[in-house]
Amino acid sequence: MRAFLHRYLTVIDRYIIKKYLGTFVFTLGIFMVISVVFDISEHLDNFLGDDVSVNDIVFTYYAGFIPFYLMLLSPLINFLAVIFFTAKMANQTEIVPILTSKASFYRFLRPYVLSAGLIFTVSLFANVYLLPFTNKLKITFEGAHFFKNDDPSKQEVHIQLDKRTFVYLQTYDPDVQTGYNFTLEKFDGDELKEKLTATSIKYDSLKNRWTIIMPTIRYVNGLKEVFKQNLPSIDTVLDMRPIDFEAHDNVASNIYSAMSLTALNKGIEKEKTRGTGVITDMKFEKYRRFVEPLSSFVLTCIGVAIASRKVRGGVGLPLGIGIFICFTYIVVNKFALVFAIKGGFPPLMAVLMPNLIFGTLGYILLAKAPK
Numbered sequence: 001m002r003a004f005l006h007r008y009l010t011v012i013d014r015y016i017i018k019k020y021l022g023t024f025v026f027t028l029g030i031f032m033v034i035s036v037v038f039d040i041s042e043h044l045d046n047f048l049g050d051d052v053s054v055n056d057i058v059f060t061y062y063a064g065f066i067p068f069y070l071m072l073l074s075p076l077i078n079f080l081a082v083i084f085f086t087a088k089m090a091n092q093t094e095i096v097p098i099l100t101s102k103a104s105f106y107r108f109l110r111p112y113v114l115s116a117g118l119i120f121t122v123s124l125f126a127n128v129y130l131l132p133f134t135n136k137l138k139i140t141f142e143g144a145h146f147f148k149n150d151d152p153s154k155q156e157v158h159i160q161l162d163k164r165t166f167v168y169l170q171t172y173d174p175d176v177q178t179g180y181n182f183t184l185e186k187f188d189g190d191e192l193k194e195k196l197t198a199t200s201i202k203y204d205s206l207k208n209r210w211t212i213i214m215p216t217i218r219y220v221n222g223l224k225e226v227f228k229q230n231l232p233s234i235d236t237v238l239d240m241r242p243i244d245f246e247a248h249d250n251v252a253s254n255i256y257s258a259m260s261l262t263a264l265n266k267g268i269e270k271e272k273t274r275g276t277g278v279i280t281d282m283k284f285e286k287y288r289r290f291v292e293p294l295s296s297f298v299l300t301c302i303g304v305a306i307a308s309r310k311v312r313g314g315v316g317l318p319l320g321i322g323i324f325i326c327f328t329y330i331v332v333n334k335f336a337l338v339f340a341i342k343g344g345f346p347p348l349m350a351v352l353m354p355n356l357i358f359g360t361l362g363y364i365l366l367a368k369a370p371k
Helices: 001-008 011-049 054-093 094-101 110-145 261-274 279-307 316-341 346-366
Strands: 155-162 163-172 178-187 190-205 211-213 216-221 226-228 234-236
Touching: 011 054, 011 110, 054 094, 054 110, 054 279, 110 279, 155 346, 261 279, 279 316, 279 346, 316 346
Parallel strands: none
Antiparallel strands: 155 163, 163 178, 178 190, 190 211, 190 216, 211 234, 216 226
């Protein structure tokens, strides 16, 4: 491995990679320490009031908190780190000798791209395999100790179970796993064939089935109708779960971020039939896991193009421009999510939009960078 590095990476390459990754890891570590300290001070009452064990806090909550915020901050810290150490190199006239030698500007970019590739690989692995597991730890802990007094239930939920079966539930109480004012309708094309109503329906988590309490069933056959009232309770298996009737609007507790890729794909296929209105959220989460790591390349190119020119004022001006671009990137990301969920924008295009916009900006800046 060492022989390979010495053969294909020059001293300058190794110097830049060391500066890049060292600044990135150090800055990310500083931000994480600050985030954990602020989070502890914010939730200290929850930790003490609920008599939570230190083991649960460290190995459940912060085992989910730290990876989540590492990946959340990683693109922006990466960008600022590139600008900081590149601007410092330019200010110390370290870049000029490189560019005035036989090396081209794009050859100068090689160690940056290699470092960004390493960050991309780690981010992709974390997004696809690690974060769903750690997010589940975090969300479970938050639900038990932070949001336990919140009302997690949805109101007036409509679900399509299959091509001919539709379900309506007015309210759902997750504490007793009971829904109220339940309606199940079966159609043959556009013609109603059967309608079942019940004042309540209860989920048995041990048997994984629903109990419909004292239902009333109306059978329709053309102009003939048959009513059956006050029937005994019915135990039945329906393609729905209590989670379908629980609200997950809190961004920090987004249930889809805690789903594995396999579960997410199955959920998307199921939602194509059900039509409960969450398929866009699920698709956005799926695409985000694969597309978001690409920002390591996009932001690195922008950072190098901005900071490689020596300017008066030293590191301050490039860093200020970098912070402004960071802010703009966050805004575009948020708008992309809103466009997808509220505006009917295709989720894949919404996820790609920030990288497409800033990738174009990076290409223009690289074309105009000093060669």
